[in-house]
Amino acid sequence: MDPRVVAAFEAKQVLSRYELLDLDVAPTEIRRFLRTGDLERLRRGMYTTREIWQSADEYVGRPRLLARAAIAQMRRGWLLSHDSAAHELGLAILRPKDPLVHVTRPGFTNAWTENGVKHHLARFAEHQVVEVNGMRVLDLARTAVDIARERGRQDGLVACDGAMRMGVTRAELQAAVAPMTHWPGSRAARWAVGQADPGAENPNESLARELVLEAGIGEPETQFPVLTDEGVRWCDIRVGNLVVEAHGAIKYRPPEEGGVALRSAGDVVFEERKRERLLSAAGLVVCNLYWEDYWGERRHSAIRRLRADHAEAVRRSGSELSPELKRQADMLRVQYGDRRPTA
Known part of the structure; x- marks a missing residue:
């Protein structure tokens, strides 16, 4: 060539x-x-x-190529939105069952699908249009709430968490959803905006947080630091004296296999066992969740496990977090901020 x-x-x-x-x-x-x-x-x-x-991977790379091919054949009035905008913006979202290219242009709310492309007519402000990689796309806040409207609370929570993690404020999400009062799916979008939390570091933690809410055991707090005998340990989610850890296979795979593990899988698991011992010594109960726990029958089983572990945490240490753990957490957040150090 x-x-x-x-x-x-x-x-x-x-x-x-x-x-x-x-x-x-x-x-x-x-x-x-x-x-x-x-x-x-x-x-x-x-x-x-x-x-x-x-x-190109099947989750983001190939959908991006298909979206670019579709938008290149359309008139200038169309721009990328929903999943297709998310892929260009680098926003982490859940993969839909039937992936489509999504495009939007101004008009009264309507949508139709043709040749693998879902066309949306909807109102948007000019300031909500950004250019990324030479593509005109709807911005992060609008994309997140559009995904929530299109696909429901679970997908919306993942998208809104991800948008806040990338710097979008709750006020910006609220401004994006405000004009959608009578639009289809707007209730799910408002719920996702209200529940969004940048402390969920990835979609796995967003889904774990949603599961905690469904279990009805209390309001989840993300990125909770605990001072142990072997240093600070940051927990994904805390409810009362229960710590919820969201695990994915990526934690056990080396970078060359698409993971983040810098040690052997055995070493990673061994460190997790030590971590649980340290948290238990601090008066906390640990509940482990895995990606498979969010779907189907496993979801019901995981909710039962969450409720049982929460009841055990109440039995051991009461329903309220100890003042000492709270004092230490407040001190550690002053020192490190709201998130665990990345280095």
Whole structure:
């Protein structure tokens, strides 16, 4: 492939048939590249290279390519929204059961799906439009509340937590949802905005927090620091004297396998056992949740486990956090801030 064409794909990721022709790629060459697999057809007349497609993951990378191909064929009035905006903005969201490209343009509230693209008509302010990677998209606050309206409370909470984690304020989320009083799904969006917490460090912790709310055992507090005999231990979620830890496989995989573990899985597990011992010595009960606990029958079982562990925490240490643990936590937050150190 001509180096100029390779450079153009590297710059834009997606090229149209007309752009390839402008780069002196003949129609016969386009057909040959498609036959040999050097080109991947994303939509009619829209292409990327095999290398770009194969290097893109199925959760964010490939949906981004499909969204870019779709928006490139539309009139200027359309812009990326919902999931497609989230992918460009770097907002962590849950993957829907049936992923679609989402685009929005001004109009009375309406939506329809065609050829893998969901078209939304909705009002938005000009200041809610931002340009990212050469794409016009709705901003973080509007994207988060749109996802909440579109997909419900669970997806909305993950999106709103993620937006606040990226610097969006609750006031900005409230301003985004304010005009949507009578829009479909607006109640779920308002709930997600009200419950959003930047202390949930990833979607796993957002889902754990939602499960705690559903269990009815109290209001969850995120990023709770505990001073132990072996230093400070930061807990994902605390309710009374119960600590809830949200675990994902990413914690046990090395970076080359898409994880964050800098030690062997055995060492990570051993450290977790020591951590539980230290927290127990401080008068806390630990409940472990895993990604599988948020869905289906496992969800009901996890709620029962949360309630049982909370009852055990009340039995051991009472329903209120001890004044000493609270004093220490307040002191540690003054020292470190509202989040555990990343280094």
